[in-house]
Structures are given as structure tokens and as C-alpha cells.
Amino acid sequence: MCRLDQDVAEQRDGEDFDPSSLARDYEVLAEMLPVFCVSGKAFQKMSGNFKEDDEVSGFPDVEDTEIPALKRHARDITKSMRAVALRTFFNDVNQYLAEVMMQVVISDQPLQMAEDVKSQERAFIKDASATFSTVFSPQLNARHQPN
Secondary structure (H helix, E strand, C coil): HHHHHHHHHHHCCCCCCCCCCCCCCHHHHHHHHCCCCCCCHHHHCCCCCCCCCCCCCCCCCHHHHHHHHHHHHHHHCCHHHHHHHHHHHHHHHHHHHHHHHHHHHHHHCCCCCCCCHHHHHHHHHHHHHHHHHHHHHHHHHHHHCCC
């Protein structure tokens, strides 16, 4: 990675390029990144695949292959992106329900329908919005909390 940064810096500013000047603190980056010493073969064997292969020694259980930990890490690093997507979806649905309510009830030219039907539609939209909020708000808030 260091060499890649140096190549980019040299291309940007060839005359003033200083190879001793690092763009990043690679030791800090290395400490932030988890390392997984995985054994794909042992994981596959312990998961019931490779039935005809010899037993793989050195791994008392499937967790010791570190594949499950790597899977969890890959899932966890996308948590914030999934929370943003859920929040966007939640806001879009609520906006849609509000727009439908505006069209049915409030607009300059509301939908032409009998008052009893309009009342039923209003009740349905309010109920749908409340149900949506009740079901998704706790999940949205739980996913948005930092670990």
C-alpha cells in the first residue's frame, strides 16, 4: 500500500515528490485492521465437504478455522451502510404515505370519493403509517446504535 501511495504522489507532484514522506500512518492502519489466519480447507472439511479427504488436524472446531469470524467481520463492516439504507427506505415510505394522505384529504383537488370512503382511506393510511413506525422504528434505532 505504501508503494501505491508513493506512485500516486509521484504522478501528482513529480518535481516535489519526497519518498520519505508518508501519506498515511501505516502502523495505525495496521492496528485498526483485523487479521484472520483462515483455513478454507479445514472449514470446508469440518462443514461436511471434502468427505473423501483425510482429516485436517489442528482445528478442534470450526471456529478455529477463523472463517466464521471472517464472515461476521464482513457482515459487521456493512452495518452502518445497511442502517442508512433502512433509514432511507423508512423515510421514503413515510413520505409516500404522507403524499397519499395529502392527495386523499387535503389537496386543492382531493380525490373524488364519498365521505365514508374517504374516511376509510384516511383511517387506513394513518393505521399503515402507525404500524410501519411501530414495526420499523425500534429496529432502525437498534441498528443505528454504535457497538
